[in-house]
Amino acid sequence: MKQKALIPYMFVGPAVILFSIFMAYPIIYSLILSFQSGQGSNLEFTGFDNFQRLMSDAIFITALKNTFILLIVQVPIMIFLALIIASLLNSALLKFKGLFRVSFFLPAVTSLVAYSIIFSIMLMNDGVINQVISAVGLDRIPWLSDPFWAKASLVIAMTWRWVGYNMVIFLAGLQNIPEELYEAASMDGASRIKQFFHITIPSLKPVILFTTILSTIGTLQLFDEPFVLTNGGPSDATLTIGMYLYQTGFRFYDFGYASTIAYVIVILIAVMTFIQFKVTGDQE
């Protein structure tokens, strides 16, 4: 009997051990680090100094602004596009559904760094996109060197990468909307567009909430795209909080301050998620 009582612990044992070494320990250690300051190994406890420093750190505030601009502009564009594409690809009239679905989903399979490098090559001053633009007779666009266009480039690249991913989630959600709703609406003379806004979107509300939260978390942690595409530039115009965290830790060796930034990101994500739950007013 005693052996039997031990068995469950043996099953969970490896997972618990791995979790505590690779998750719990770093989480706790970085919390301790976030109250320390200094370069490299010269760390000393400074209480809440790091958090105070963060509040008046102009670069952190710039990074925060950039991240929120990207969040506010990119996430709605992407979610809306994904919704439209999903409902188009769900249409009974469409042939070769599989082909289209795969084509739209494919970008989501590519590695973040690989696609960012390709975009950075295409968006270069004399890259493919500018060559097309000047061939049409328009002025070249300083995609990666102008503060505004650098942000726009990020939005374009991220939308390309993530629309298909969200589309697939919406497609799954669409399968749960009863066909009768659309039939009834057609009988009553509601147009396709009206049906989209009054049936599709309300029915998909929980799914939209889910994708929005995932995208919000993703954007708050954004690193690969700005790192490869613009290196945070020009002059911090595309510096995200994720990049600032990396720079602080691994370029400037201030691991304590970097941990503080990490914890602030966690708090931000928690707050944002809470607000989204409240705003969309989930009844349950």
Next chain:
Amino acid sequence: MKNWWKATGLAAAGAMMLAGCSGTDGGSGSGGEDGETTLTAWAWNVNVGALEDAMALYQEENPDVKIEVEDIGRLDVYDKLSTGLAAGGVGLPDIVLVEDDRIGGYAQAFPDGFLNLSEKGFEDNADQFPSFKQDLATVNDSFYAMPFDAGPGGMFYRRSIFEEASVNPEDIETWDDFLEAGKKIKEATGVAAMPLDKFNDDPTFRMMLNQLGTYYFDENGNIDLTSPEAVMAMEKQMAFEEADLIKEVDGWNGTVSATIDGSVATIPFGAWYYGTIIDQAKDTSGDWGVFLLPAFEEGGNRASNLGGSSWMIPSGGDNEDAAYDFLEFFSTSPEAQVIAMEDYGLFPSLNAAYEEEVFTSEDEFFGGQKIWELFADEMADVETPYYTEDYALGLDEAIKAQADSFNGTDPAEALKAAAERLAERTDREINN
């Protein structure tokens, strides 16, 4: 019963996985039982071959020592080194290559992380190196690095382009002369004067600062970005932009492709760029030449330095003494240094090496010019750049100042704003 065995099996598998993870005593080599020592090293690019060849030479006297060099990307070496040092010296090699601008940063951020070479007696070798190289390898009056290569600055130019525009490089003495020459070249050939990754890197600005005897920081560690010299350098660079003489390139690869396809007339870089030119632009043999950076005023200083690196020994390894002995040999042996230069284009900073024959020889790839003599003569006049442990922050802000200038801000204002941000980030004083 059966279940019990399964569970034990699973637990055992889990334990083995963990064991696999923890077996990371890293690259630290081991002293073999038969007295054989294998040193481990991290380096990048051509430095790997140079280190291996030096070991071959060293083995003539010390047959029991071997070296395993891991070829890791330059920035990855720093990431691995920083992580290992932050973890208290775990998984580090016996020898690591570090660029001069990072030595102070590492030695101050991790005071116990590296072997103090002065305690081993490296002081005795100090005067074998140019003074700026000594300064860069020293932190708090102790040597922490052994000087290796240097990057005396020069303008690598394409003879054919200069000839087509009938510009004589020997007549270029000041940056203003070069500006006029650049305009003439652009008009005759459509080729830009020089390449620059305008929004991501500032090598030309750094060389100009060094030439003017200043840098991001001064000797006392104060921020020097608002000095009249720094403003003058940035404005000079912008004068070339206004004349449309700068070709925007995308990082290192962009610079190299502009070098190969001849879309720029000159490339201002350190002597180490020789290796890349002869390797990547093989078809252009004989078409190259070098002249020193133009001065800011007639008769002004034309010596500068960009880059260069040194060897450091992480402390706490089993082979500290063997690593020290080998590196001391490498750093002070003219023969080993000449191999590094001839085969890998790494310009030595060992004074005695300049006496070797190759320094008076003519280089075929460079149209028979005595380029090594030119660089060697330049070395004695190079001013010390004061990098400090906040160099990475200084670089970050200087690049922003350059980006802002190229996006239309007045250079003096851009530099002032950068200096203020830098002061905030480092708690340092701004000069004047």
